[in-house]
Amino acid sequence: MRNKITDNNMKLEFISKSNNEAFARISVAAFVSQLDPTIEELSDIKTAVSEAVTNSIVHGYEEKQGIVTIICKIHENEIFIQVSDNGKGIENIEMAKQPLYTTKPNLERSGMGFTIMESFMDELNIESILGIGTKVTMRKKIKQTEDDEDIPVTLEEALRG
Amino acid sequence: MQMNYYEKDKLLIFKIMEEIDEFSVKELRRKADYEIERFMPREVIFDFDCVTFMDSAGIGMIIGRYKQVGIIGGVTEVANLSNSVKRIFRMSGMLKIIPEIDLKERLKDIESKENSKEVINL
Numbered sequence: 001m002r003n004k005i006t007d008n009n010m011k012l013e014f015i016s017k018s019n020n021e022a023f024a025r026i027s028v029a030a031f032v033s034q035l036d037p038t039i040e041e042l043s044d045i046k047t048a049v050s051e052a053v054t055n056s057i058v059h060g061y062e063e064k065q066g067i068v069t070i071i072c073k074i075h076e077n078e079i080f081i082q083v084s085d086n087g088k089g090i091e092n093i094e095m096a097k098q099p100l101y102t103t104k105p106n107l108e109r110s111g112m113g114f115t116i117m118e119s120f121m122d123e124l125n126i127e128s129i130l131g132i133g134t135k136v137t138m139r140k141k142i143k144q145t146e147d148d149e150d151i152p153v154t155l156e157e158a159l160r161g
Numbered sequence: 162m163q164m165n166y167y168e169k170d171k172l173l174i175f176k177i178m179e180e181i182d183e184f185s186v187k188e189l190r191r192k193a194d195y196e197i198e199r200f201m202p203r204e205v206i207f208d209f210d211c212v213t214f215m216d217s218a219g220i221g222m223i224i225g226r227y228k229q230v231g232i233i234g235g236v237t238e239v240a241n242l243s244n245s246v247k248r249i250f251r252m253s254g255m256l257k258i259i260p261e262i263d264l265k266e267r268l269k270d271i272e273s274k275e276n277s278k279e280v281i282n283l
């Protein structure tokens with residue numbers, strides 16, 4: 001068994017280009033891997049991060065370039081992930097959270113991003129101010145495996161997937 | 162213009178070789194549309210066997226191709242979905258219009274008929 005890490009955090013900043021999406025989700029996955037998540041938990045986290053980062057890039061900044069910030073915190077067996085942008089903001093958060101709701105249907109968007117974040121993570125919180133930006137905070141408890149019961153994911157596996 | 166009636170059922174299989182996200186989807190879309198227009202299939206199957214990651218961008222991409230294929234009178238199906246891909250597709254309700262099929266069985270079935278088949282890596 002690895003040494004148990006109780007508290008840790010990291011911050012990631014990158015420009016709003018969609019080719020940074022893979023970098024963002026893989027970095028977060030590598031950071032989370034210190035909690036020994038299962039492959040499924042890791043895959044859920046990667047998907048949720050990808051959704052939030054994509055939203056900042058395509059809706060927050062649209063064609064403009066800006067900075068996307070990710071802050072990750074580990075507290076005991078929980079991971080907190082905050083993805084924020086200084087983009088255009090969301091007019092109606094309740095509406096934006098509805099499944100299949102999208103403001104860009106012409107670009108083959110399905111409007112499922114927030115629904116996926118909500119169901120893949122334990123908690124989702126959205127704060128947004130028009131013209132100022134959007135902050136998406138997610139929380140997920142990583143089940144502490146009874147040692148050999150579930151195979152933990154190694155860093156190499158986290159980076160490969 | 163004369164309508165094109167196919168004497169054979171043309172099947173086009175796209176084997177997706179990449180992680181599917183907002184970035185990769187642009188190229189996947191472009192390549193798939195090009196092949197659909199060229200081959201004019203009656204049936205298109207997207208094979209997810211090699212897909213290790215997908216987010217919501219995949220839903221829009223598949224529904225978009227389903228529409229393209231629909232215009233030329235073809236059907237679209239998906240195969241070899243991982244649990245996480247399946248969950249995402251289910252959530253969107255997409256599998257009701259674009260069903261998941263057993264690709265191995267489908268291919269066995271084809272061998273006995275005179276279909277024309279093409280497999281393209283995306």
Ligand SMILES: Nc1ncnc2c1ncn2[C@@H]1O[C@H](COP(=O)(O)OP(=O)(O)OP(=O)(O)O)[C@@H](O)[C@H]1O
Pocket residue numbers: 051055056057059060061085087088089090096097101102103104108109110111112113114115134217218221
């Ligand atoms: N960071 C953001 N800045 C501004 N608007 C946002 C942001 N994130 C989401 N939105 C708004 O909320 C809507 C819903 O977001 P959601 O991720 O659920 O769907 P989508 O991005 O439109 O489609 P999909 O995620 O399925 O590709 C978006 O269409 C957009 O209008």
Ligand SMILES: [Mg+2]
Pocket residue numbers: 051054055112113114217
């Ligand atoms: Mg989205």
